[in-house]
Amino acid sequence: MNATAAAASGPIIEVRNVAKSFVVKRSVFGRPLARLAAVDDVSLALKPGETLAIVGESGCGKSTLGRLMMRLIEPTAGQVLIAGRDVTRMSHGAMREQRRHVQLIFQDPYASLNPRLTIGQTIAEPLMLQNIVPASQRPKRVAELLEMVGLRPELANRYPHEFSGGQRQRVVIARALAPEPDAIICDEAVSALDVSIQAQVLNLLKDLQKRLGLAYVFISHDLGVVKHIADRVAVMYLGKIVEIGTADEIFGAPRHPYTRALLSAITVAAPPSLQRARAARLHGDLPSPLSPPEGCRLHTRCPHARPACQTVDMSLDVEPSGHANACAFWRELPPQDEASRIREPRNAKLELLFGAFEAMAAETAASAAAKDAPVAGG
Amino acid sequence: MSISTAPTETSPTRLMRAGEGAPTVLDVRDLRVTFSNDGRTVTAVDGVSFTVRKGRTLAIVGESGSGKSVTSLAIMRLLPEHSARISGSVAFEGRELLAEPKSAMRDLRGDRMAMIFQEPMTSLNPSYTVGEQINEVILRHRPFTKAQATEHGIAMLRLVRIPSPEQRYAQYPHNLSGGMRQRVMIAMALACDPELLIADEPTTALDVTIQAQVLDLMRELQGKTGAAIILITHDLGVVAEASDDVIVMYAGQVVEQCSVEDLFTFPQHPYTVGLLGSLPRLDEKRDRLVAITGTVPDMAEPPSGCRFQARCPFRIEKCAETPALAEITAGHFSRCWRAPLETLVP
Numbered sequence: 001m002n003a004t005a006a007a008a009s010g011p012i013i014e015v016r017n018v019a020k021s022f023v024v025k026r027s028v029f030g031r032p033l034a035r036l037a038a039v040d041d042v043s044l045a046l047k048p049g050e051t052l053a054i055v056g057e058s059g060c061g062k063s064t065l066g067r068l069m070m071r072l073i074e075p076t077a078g079q080v081l082i083a084g085r086d087v088t089r090m091s092h093g094a095m096r097e098q099r100r101h102v103q104l105i106f107q108d109p110y111a112s113l114n115p116r117l118t119i120g121q122t123i124a125e126p127l128m129l130q131n132i133v134p135a136s137q138r139p140k141r142v143a144e145l146l147e148m149v150g151l152r153p154e155l156a157n158r159y160p161h162e163f164s165g166g167q168r169q170r171v172v173i174a175r176a177l178a179p180e181p182d183a184i185i186c187d188e189a190v191s192a193l194d195v196s197i198q199a200q201v202l203n204l205l206k207d208l209q210k211r212l213g214l215a216y217v218f219i220s221h222d223l224g225v226v227k228h229i230a231d232r233v234a235v236m237y238l239g240k241i242v243e244i245g246t247a248d249e250i251f252g253a254p255r256h257p258y259t260r261a262l263l264s265a266i267t268v269a270a271p272p273s274l275q276r277a278r279a280a281r282l283h284g285d286l287p288s289p290l291s292p293p294e295g296c297r298l299h300t301r302c303p304h305a306r307p308a309c310q311t312v313d314m315s316l317d318v319e320p321s322g323h324a325n326a327c328a329f330w331r332e333l334p335p336q337d338e339a340s341r342i343r344e345p346r347n348a349k350l351e352l353l354f355g356a357f358e359a360m361a362a363e364t365a366a367s368a369a370a371k372d373a374p375v376a377g378g
Numbered sequence: 379m380s381i382s383t384a385p386t387e388t389s390p391t392r393l394m395r396a397g398e399g400a401p402t403v404l405d406v407r408d409l410r411v412t413f414s415n416d417g418r419t420v421t422a423v424d425g426v427s428f429t430v431r432k433g434r435t436l437a438i439v440g441e442s443g444s445g446k447s448v449t450s451l452a453i454m455r456l457l458p459e460h461s462a463r464i465s466g467s468v469a470f471e472g473r474e475l476l477a478e479p480k481s482a483m484r485d486l487r488g489d490r491m492a493m494i495f496q497e498p499m500t501s502l503n504p505s506y507t508v509g510e511q512i513n514e515v516i517l518r519h520r521p522f523t524k525a526q527a528t529e530h531g532i533a534m535l536r537l538v539r540i541p542s543p544e545q546r547y548a549q550y551p552h553n554l555s556g557g558m559r560q561r562v563m564i565a566m567a568l569a570c571d572p573e574l575l576i577a578d579e580p581t582t583a584l585d586v587t588i589q590a591q592v593l594d595l596m597r598e599l600q601g602k603t604g605a606a607i608i609l610i611t612h613d614l615g616v617v618a619e620a621s622d623d624v625i626v627m628y629a630g631q632v633v634e635q636c637s638v639e640d641l642f643t644f645p646q647h648p649y650t651v652g653l654l655g656s657l658p659r660l661d662e663k664r665d666r667l668v669a670i671t672g673t674v675p676d677m678a679e680p681p682s683g684c685r686f687q688a689r690c691p692f693r694i695e696k697c698a699e700t701p702a703l704a705e706i707t708a709g710h711f712s713r714c715w716r717a718p719l720e721t722l723v724p
Contacts, residue, residue, distance in 0.1 A: 057585035199656035199667035228658035267615025
């Protein structure tokens, strides 16, 4: 809907060999003594209208990468391009202008809204800062945005404490939509919500994507949610991308031992008699990111590690399909066991019962829209 | 798993029977917890009954505000007495816990019954070493010398597979990773070999690969010690992998109660159906998730009749009357007028 000419032709966001290290310890004279390489030599591109998920465990650098992608923090090395323009060293003012294209949603809907502003004021703030909509038009635009995220426009005068977690996350989404971005970076956007509310918000994100042609960077540790929403998936471990491919490739034919271990660790809501066989678990804990292991960073925990893994580099081996992974020996790994594949056979009658919930949700949405129509128009 | 003795018998009813022989460790009857604050009265737990048997894991599932954590705190008598009113019966190995004096409860907690909380960061004291905190539990309940307690504590750390436990014993919680802290909590909870372990969201704060390790560990230790476990969680995947029986709570009430096998084969309460449907599937791509419309009712003024009716697509007039938790098939209970639900679809 609002894709600019530059964005329509190429990727909305591109990072080239970005790295970010944080100084975690300084000498008394301020000289850095220890650095933590949170993101190490990562390249990615987000195409218009797609959902790119970044998954990994805590401390893998996925949130830092998300912040680098909208240049909320400056990379230590490498380049960041937004809508085709190199923003790596852009001035603060110019960056603010450019940031319109990419918005960010955080995990905690309780911490990301100002309790002293009504939600109408909150949503109007980006409109004012970016000066997109003239002041007289702003209330109308706020009403439109509230409707878009499934909230009644008359709620604009309420304060955040009057809303539940799921409703607050809708407000946060409305605020992100206000400057008409091309992409939204969702950093664990549904992780704090109960499952039934999480489903509502995920459905909303999908609907908005269809309607507005948005691209999402979806940062999450929850592989079930990622499978549901992502077109492409990048898997990170200790600051490095270990595997990237389409969602079907990552979930259907994972190459890297880390991806396989992540998938086998997911719990599946299926009867015990249908649970899959346990694949090899990773052993031990995450090594300290301050001194990541030499060679392949996974070798201290990998069930398939061999001596050579301590010296290999972690460059991505790209297959013709674009599916890439960083295991030097992936072609020699044992094939994935059919029994360890995820299967959740469902009763057909149960699917019909689900259908009743879907019908009810559609009906509720329709009746709410009918009720709101005169308000939104006037 | 307690059913491994008979690998050929896997039907749900068989699974239920396998657990029925085991002695009852905890018997909760009609538990009711009411909080009063500024003249407002909230019934957080409204008539909950269940039993937990030796060597079995009972999962209590529900979303935030369903009363699952309050239930566990009431069993442990850990709720503030000035604001929480508890009624009903909690029989632990035949003793009525609600009638016990506080001192008897202090003797029980940490010894015969123990608890693991969600946040391993906040449930360890940052200013004492891991060893001091484990010793404290052991010395409180056992006539050990300090050296004996340390020896036992280190053996517990080894049991939960903490590498180089002797060194870890002298370290502070901040030296340990999240997964390791949770294992310390498990070691501490199991130090006096309790009959009952209550685990409140034990893996929610952990990464998936660490969660898998902790769940495996809990299963394995249960096999060794025969402890009964109450697993409180919002995660249906964890329920499927780590428990034998389930109760589903909604708005302070048990709405469904059955074996894990039955729950995931065919749930009998609409709320459970909605919960299952709202989980993203891993084996296929569906366009939309099933969302349950609306939100949980205000517990200060719970709706009369069925508490789920406003969000239920199967609502009928009868739902204005309060349904009882009724047995739908052998061992499978549901609080719904419309159960069995398979009769609602062709």
